Amino acid sequence: MRSFEWSPDGKAIFFVAPDEKTPEEKAAEKAGDDAIDVDEGPNGQGRGDYSGIWTVTVADKTERRITQQKMLVGAFAPSPDGARVAYTYRTENTRNGQYHAEVAVVDVATGAARDLTKNEAPENAVRWSPDGRT
Numbered sequence: 360m361r362s363f364e365w366s367p368d369g370k371a372i373f374f375v376a377p378d379e380k381t382p383e384e385k386a387a388e389k390a391g392d393d394a395i396d397v398d399e400g401p402n403g404q405g406r407g408d409y410s411g412i413w414t415v416t417v418a419d420k421t422e423r424r425i426t427q428q429k430m431l432v433g434a435f436a437p438s439p440d441g442a443r444v445a446y447t448y449r450t451e452n453t454r455n456g457q458y459h460a461e462v463a464v465v466d467v468a469t470g471a472a473r474d475l476t477k478n479e480a481p482e483n484a485v486r487w488s489p490d491g492r493t
């Protein structure tokens with residue numbers, strides 16, 4: 360788990376967690392696949408791990424993934440009513456690809472997501488208006 364936020368009613372926790380590695384990725388790592396791409400920094404940093412937004416209900420500890428797209432989730436914020444989550448994301452996972460970030464909103468109940476931006480600008484730190492409308 361990378362980061363978490365309580366739901367406004369305190370009944371659930373929203374969190375970002377990395378996607379599980381595929382059997383192929385696990386086998387490649389075990390075989391020594393630790394190459395650094397040429398566009399990466401010389402300090403050994405690699406590509407980012409894909410992640411998603413999840414929720415866990417406090418009462419019964421039921422976990423459920425909310426986002427379905429393969430992406431790297433940045434900042435996120437539940438709406439004041441807890442029905443939606445705004446977040447920044449990118450599908451580009453290179454270390455220097457932060458400028459590809461977009462802002463989206465996902466419906467917690469259905470998982471239906473919609474982009475609010477499509478400009479490849481480095482968006483971050485999403486927040487809701489106090490009334491939750493914008």
